[in-house]
Each structure stands twice: as structure tokens, then as C-alpha cells.
Amino acid sequence: MAHIREDLFKQTTGNHSIDRRHFLKLMAMAGLLAATNTRRVNAFSSKAKGKIVIIGGGAAGLSMAARLKRWLDTPDITLIDPSDRQFYQPGFTLIASGVYQPNDVWKKQENCIPSGVKWIKDSVQLVDPVQNQITTCNNGKITYDFLVLTPGLQINWTMVEGITQATLGQGNAHCIYDFEGAQKTWQALQKFAQTGGKGIYTDTYTKHKCGGAPKKICLLTEHYARKQGTRDKLDLNYYTAEKQLYDVPYFTPRLEEIYHERHIPIHLNVRVKGVDTAAKQVHLEKIETINGEKVSTPFVEDYDFLHFTPPMSAPDFVRESGLGWTEGKLAREAWVMVDQETLIHKTYPNIISLGDVAGIPTSKTSAAIRKQVPIAAKNLIALMEGKEPVEKYDGYAACPIVTDYGHVLLCEFNYKKEPEISFPLSLLDMSKEQWVAWLLKVYALKPLYFYGMLNGIA
Numbered sequence: 001m002a003h004i005r006e007d008l009f010k011q012t013t014g015n016h017s018i019d020r021r022h023f024l025k026l027m028a029m030a031g032l033l034a035a036t037n038t039r040r041v042n043a044f045s046s047k048a049k050g051k052i053v054i055i056g057g058g059a060a061g062l063s064m065a066a067r068l069k070r071w072l073d074t075p076d077i078t079l080i081d082p083s084d085r086q087f088y089q090p091g092f093t094l095i096a097s098g099v100y101q102p103n104d105v106w107k108k109q110e111n112c113i114p115s116g117v118k119w120i121k122d123s124v125q126l127v128d129p130v131q132n133q134i135t136t137c138n139n140g141k142i143t144y145d146f147l148v149l150t151p152g153l154q155i156n157w158t159m160v161e162g163i164t165q166a167t168l169g170q171g172n173a174h175c176i177y178d179f180e181g182a183q184k185t186w187q188a189l190q191k192f193a194q195t196g197g198k199g200i201y202t203d204t205y206t207k208h209k210c211g212g213a214p215k216k217i218c219l220l221t222e223h224y225a226r227k228q229g230t231r232d233k234l235d236l237n238y239y240t241a242e243k244q245l246y247d248v249p250y251f252t253p254r255l256e257e258i259y260h261e262r263h264i265p266i267h268l269n270v271r272v273k274g275v276d277t278a279a280k281q282v283h284l285e286k287i288e289t290i291n292g293e294k295v296s297t298p299f300v301e302d303y304d305f306l307h308f309t310p311p312m313s314a315p316d317f318v319r320e321s322g323l324g325w326t327e328g329k330l331a332r333e334a335w336v337m338v339d340q341e342t343l344i345h346k347t348y349p350n351i352i353s354l355g356d357v358a359g360i361p362t363s364k365t366s367a368a369i370r371k372q373v374p375i376a377a378k379n380l381i382a383l384m385e386g387k388e389p390v391e392k393y394d395g396y397a398a399c400p401i402v403t404d405y406g407h408v409l410l411c412e413f414n415y416k417k418e419p420e421i422s423f424p425l426s427l428l429d430m431s432k433e434q435w436v437a438w439l440l441k442v443y444a445l446k447p448l449y450f451y452g453m454l455n456g457i458a
């Protein structure tokens with residue numbers, strides 16, 4: 001395992017001396033941009049007053065807390081979150097492929113909460129948006145003037161029959177959307193590369209965080225086996241619930257080509273219903289529209305290694321509090337009903353929501369949150385000052401699809417599904433996988449998360 005970590009930089013830079021110089025230049029430029037950004041962030045301030053409560057201290061909630069604390073002269077911020085640990089979740093894929101160690105991806109929550117922010121270590125049960133009141137599990141009721149709703153999403157493990165979060169790994173059925181699950185995946189992936197057999201990889205039919213994650217672990221398994229010289233023993237298959245592998249046209253052709261080159265067939269319009277871990281069989285259903293009618297065809301596949309993705313939704317309390325969409329594509333999972341540009345709730349203008357829970361038509365990634373935070377914070381401050389919120393989010397999200405140990409197809413796009421490549425990467429052809437993007441993914445994004453985003457400066 002350690003050899004993978006040690007060899008990574010050598011492997012990915014060793015034969016690229018010119019590219020390495022290029023990378024260092026890119027990083028220097030990025031450093032300059034970061035310094036400029038810090039100055040810009042510190043240049044804004046407001047005398048606005050009001051009690052702000054933030055529900056959920058993950059990527060979005062902590063970044064908002066830090067940003068608001070920087071921008072308000074007299075911040076009054078309370079954060080409600082039950083977690084002991086703050087996870088850098090994009091690192092789960094790298095744990096599952098042996099690149100990161102489990103301890104690389106988390107810090108104690110108490111060390112991530114900005115000083116001066118009051119932390120209530122508890123879970124929210126209900127929000128009464130008319131009375132501006134929150135009911136917690138153990139701390140009674142808490143009132144607010146302004147609410148930042150950032151509890152992330154709920155993974156609905158029970159919606160896949162036959163397996164639970166606690167039994168992940170049984171029958172060699174795995175899921176990297178869980179910290180322990182990612183660790184079990186790495187153990188199993190190494191064995192699978194030795195023994196060989198049939199590997200099945202699935203996504204799910206609901207919006208899910210980092211839609212690229214299931215694709216990444218499939219491609220990394222393939223490359224890992226190739227590196228071990230055992231690729232011929234593996235029969236790999238990718239099942240997606242969607243009608244195509246990826247829906248951002250600038251990046252789709254190359255991604256499909258990669259699957260084709262690696263001999264991984266893509267099966268479209270297929271959902272997972274359950275797993276029979278004893279028999280090592282996955283129960284699937286193909287959903288097709290025939291003559292305007294939805295037709296479901298169930299079928300069963302044997303597997304030796306399974307990676308599945310459970311359906312996801314807004315946490316139950318969001319639906320129960322009447323804060324989710326009630327109509328349209330985002331209603332079934334009760335994603336929070338916000339304006340997609342201002343991120344302000346459509347019914348309750350003293351509530352702002354961002355991150356995975358927000359009901360907006362873009363990808364659920366921390367890269368998206370990095371762009372949402374300054375917009376949400378400025379709009380919230382405008383509301384506190386009794387002004388019109390004018391900042392607009394264009395739907396920017398990024399999904400670094402790791403295509404092998406050494407390359408990433410860094411998909412950056414907006415609501416219109418147009419590529420929106422960040423400078424200085426726009427100097428390269430980002431419709432193709434790039435080793436520079438791999439270096440960014442493995443070495444730069446985690447510190448950017450813990451020391452930039454969570455400090456309100458990235």
C-alpha cells in the first residue's frame with residue numbers, strides 16, 4: 001500500500017520534466033491568485049447585526065461561518081452540528097484506491113470551528129420557519145434571525161435491500177460514500193485484482209454527491225489490476241441509472257472513450273434494487289420508456305466484487321419542516337427550495353441554503369460550495385442590512401474524475417453545462433485527462449479545503 005503513495009509523485013512527474021516546470025509555474029500562479037483572493041476577502045466588511053444560526057458544520061456550514069466571521073464587524077453566529085470529526089470526503093475515493101491513508105482525511109471538528117462561533121453539539125429535529133425556531137434533540141429550542149441551512153444530504157442505505165451501512169463489505173459489496181466503507185473497498189480491491197472475476201459498479205437514480213465517485217473507483221480498479229499485471233482476469237461493468245454516462249457534453253466524449261479503451265461496457269438506465277450478499281448477486285432493474293410508458297424490467301447479475309451507490313435525499317427534517325421543493329424534479333428528495341442564483345429560500349427570505357442539501361440543478365461537490373459561499377454570505381449580509389441581495393451563482397461545479405493513477409479529467413462546468421475552466425488550467429486542453437489535474441487532486445485540494453475553504457479565504 002505504502003509503495004503507491006511513495007511512487008505517486010515519481011510516477012506522475014518523473015517522465016515529465018517540462019510538464020513539471022509547467023506545473024510549478026501553474027502552482028506559483030495559483031499561489032498568487034490565492035494571495036490576491038485573501039486580500040480581496042479581507043477588504044469587505046459590514047456592520048450588519050442579527051443572530052445567525054447555521055445548521056450543519058460540514059464543507060458549506062464551516063466555510064460560511066468562517067466567511068461571515070471575517071465580513072461582519074460584530075458576528076453573532078451559532079453552529080449546530082453533532083459530529084466529532086470533520087471529513088474531507090473527496091479523499092474517500094483516494095482511501096479506497098490506496099492513495100490516502102484514512103487518517104489523512106479528517107480533523108477534530110473542534111479544531112475546524114472558527115473561534116468566536118458558538119458550537120452546539122447537537123442534531124436538529126425540526127425547523128419552524130414561521131416562528132424562526134429550531135428544535136434540537138438535546139438542547140431544546142433555539143431561535144434565529146437568519147438561518148443558514150447546510151446539513152448536507154442523507155444517504156438512504158435502507159433503500160437498497162439486503163445490505164446496510166453497518167454490513168458494508170459483506171458478500172464483497174462495497175460503497176465508498178462511507179468512511180469505513182472506503183477502507184473496506186481498498187482491502188477488497190487489492191484482493192479482487194489478485195483473484196479476478198466479475199466486477200459490477202453502479203451509481204443511483206437520485207442526485208448524489210460527487211456523481212463522478214462511482215466512475216472513479218471503477219477506473220481505478222481497472223488501472224490497479226493493470227499495474228498488477230492481472231487485468232485479463234477481471235470482467236468490469238459499469239451500470240448507470242442515467243441515459244448517458246455523463247451529461248456535460250464537453251467532457252462526455254473523452255470519458256466514454258476511456259471506458260471503451262479500457263473494455264468496460266456501460267449499461268444505461270439501470271437501477272440497483274438490492275443485494276443478496278450470501279449469493280453474491282445484485283438485483284437490478286432496467287427502466288425504459290416505451291411508447292410513452294415507463295417499463296421496468298428486473299434482472300439479476302452475479303458478481304465477485306460490487307460497488308454500489310445508495311439513493312440520497314435531503315435530511316428528513318428538511319422535508320418535515322416544509323423547506324424542500326414541493327414540485328418539479330427536486331421535490332421527490334425534498335432538496336431545499338432556494339433561488340438557484342441568490343441561494344435564498346423562495347418562501348422564507350431569512351433562510352439561505354447551499355451545499356449538498358440545496359435544491360439547485362448542479363452537481364453536489366465541495367468545489368461548487370467554494371463558489372457558493374461568497375455569494376451566499378454577501379446575499380445574507382445584504383438581507384441583514386435590509387438591502388436587495390444581488391450576488392448571483394452561475395451553477396459552477398467541478399468533478400475531478402480520476403481516470404487512472406496519474407490522470408484526472410477535471411470537469412468544471414455551470415448551470416448551462418458549459419465548461420467553465422479555472423485559470424490557469426484553461427491554458428491546457430481540459431476536455432482530456434491531465435496529469436497536472438491529478439497533482440492538483442492528490443496534493444493541492446485537501447490543504448485548500450482545510451486551510452483555505454474552512455478558513456473562509458478560498
Ligand SMILES: Cc1cc2nc3c(=O)[nH]c(=O)nc-3n(C[C@H](O)[C@H](O)[C@H](O)COP(=O)(O)OP(=O)(O)OC[C@H]3O[C@@H](n4cnc5c(N)ncnc54)[C@H](O)[C@@H]3O)c2cc1C
Nearest residue numbers: 056058059060089090124151152210355356364365366367
Ligand atoms: C466518495 C466521495 C467523493 C467525493 N469527491 C468529491 C470531489 O472529488 N470533489 C468535490 O468537490 N466534492 C466531492 N465530494 C462531495 C463533497 O464532499 C460534498 O459535496 C461536500 O462535502 C458537501 O458539503 P456539505 O457541507 O453540503 O455537507 P457535509 O460536508 O456532508 O456536511 C454536513 C454537516 O451537517 C451535519 N448535519 C447533518 N444533519 C444534521 C442535523 N440534523 N442537525 C445538525 N447538523 C446536521 C453533519 O454532521 C455534517 O457535519 C465527494 C464526496 C464523497 C462522499
